[in-house]
Amino acid sequence: xxxxxxxxxxxxxxxxxxxxxxxxxxxxxxxxxxxxxxxxxxxxxxxxxxxxxxxxxxxxxxxxxxxxxxxxxxxxxxxxxxxxxxxxxxxxxxxxxxxxxxxxxxxxxxxxxxxxxxxxx
Amino acid sequence: xxxxxxxxxxxxxxxxxxxxxxxxxxxxxxxxxxxxxxxxxxxxxxxxxxxxxxxxxxxxxxxxxxxxxxxxxxxxxxxxxxxxxxxxxxxxxxxxxxxxxxxxxxxxxxxxxxxxxxxxx
DNA sequence: TTTATATTTAACTCACAAGTTAATTAACTT
DNA sequence: AAGTTAATTAACTTGTGAGTTAAATATAAA
Numbered sequence: 001x002x003x004x005x006x007x008x009x010x011x012x013x014x015x016x017x018x019x020x021x022x023x024x025x026x027x028x029x030x031x032x033x034x035x036x037x038x039x040x041x042x043x044x045x046x047x048x049x050x051x052x053x054x055x056x057x058x059x060x061x062x063x064x065x066x067x068x069x070x071x072x073x074x075x076x077x078x079x080x081x082x083x084x085x086x087x088x089x090x091x092x093x094x095x096x097x098x099x100x101x102x103x104x105x106x107x108x109x110x111x112x113x114x115x116x117x118x119x120x121x
Numbered sequence: 122x123x124x125x126x127x128x129x130x131x132x133x134x135x136x137x138x139x140x141x142x143x144x145x146x147x148x149x150x151x152x153x154x155x156x157x158x159x160x161x162x163x164x165x166x167x168x169x170x171x172x173x174x175x176x177x178x179x180x181x182x183x184x185x186x187x188x189x190x191x192x193x194x195x196x197x198x199x200x201x202x203x204x205x206x207x208x209x210x211x212x213x214x215x216x217x218x219x220x221x222x223x224x225x226x227x228x229x230x231x232x233x234x235x236x237x238x239x240x241x242x
Numbered sequence: 243t244t245t246a247t248a249t250t251t252a253a254c255t256c257a258c259a260a261g262t263t264a265a266t267t268a269a270c271t272t
Numbered sequence: 273a274a275g276t277t278a279a280t281t282a283a284c285t286t287g288t289g290a291g292t293t294a295a296a297t298a299t300a301a302a
Binding site for chain 2: 004005006007008010012013014015018021025051068073075078079081084085087088089091092
C-alpha cells in the first residue's frame with residue numbers, strides 16, 4: 001500500500017495524530033493505549049479513524065495479537081517526508097547562517113553555537 | 122503571524138502548493154508566474170487562495186512591487202517542519218541502517234553506500 | 243481620463259474529513 | 273454457552289477546504 005505525499009502530509013496536519021506518533025516513539029502500543037489520553041475529548045471510533053489515516057499515510061503499521069492491534073511507527077512515511085524536505089534543506093539552513101551573521105553584527109554577547117540541531121556548526 | 126504545525130502540514134498536503142514551493146526554490150516569482158503552469162487546470166482566484174494558504178502556513182512571504190506581488194520562500198515554516206521531523210530522525214535513519222544490515226546478509230553484490238542522503242555513512 | 247494588466251474579494255457549490263451513536267465482529271475468560 | 277474486553281463498521285451530521293464565476297481594487301500606461 002503505497003502512500004503519496006498528499007496523504008502523508010494530510011495525516012500529519014492533526015495534533016491528535018502527531019501526539020499518537022510521539023507516543024509510538026516510546027515503543028509499540030495498542031489502540032486503547034493510544035486512545036487513553038484522548039477518551040475525554042473523543043470517542044473510540046474517532047481514534048480508530050485517526051489510526052487508519054496514519055496507516056494509509058505509511059506512518060504506522062498495525063499488526064494483530066489476540067484481541068489487540070499493536071501499532072508501531074513505519075519508517076516509510078517518514079522517509080518520504082524527509083526526502084521531500086531535503087530539497088529545501090539548503091534553503092533553510094542557509095537562512096540559519098544568515099541569522100548567525102546577523103546576530104554577530106548586532107550583538108556583543110556571544111550566542112550559543114550548535115543550537116541549530118548541531119548541524120553545520 | 123505565527124503559523125502552527127497543523128496549518129503548515131495542511132498547506133503541504135497539496136501537490137499544486139508543493140509545485141509552487143518547488144518553483145520558488147529557483148527564485149522569487151509573481152502570482153501570475155506561479156499561476157502559469159496551472160491555468161489550464163484552475164482559475165486565478167484558486168491560485169490566490171493556494172498562495173494565501175502557503176503564506177499563513179509560514180512557507181512563503183508576499184511583498185509588493187507595482188501591481189505585482191513577488192513571492193519567495195520563508196524559512197520559518199520549513200524550520201518548524203524540520204524541527205518536528207528531527208525527533209523522528211533517529212528512528213528512520215536507524216531503519217536505513219537495518220536495511221543496510223539486511224542487504225549485507227542477502228546480497229553478494231556490493232551496494233552503494235552514502236546513498237541515504239550522505240548522512241551517518 | 244480611459245484602458246490594460248495584476249491580483250484579490252465576494253458569494254456560492256461540492257466533496258470530503260472529523261466527529262457522533264449504535265450495532266457488529268473478534269478473541270479471550272469463566 | 274455466556275460474558276467481557278478490544279476494536280471496527282455503519283450511518284449519519286457538520287464544518288471546512290478547494291474550486292467556480294462575477295465583481296472589485298490597485299497600479300501602470302496611453
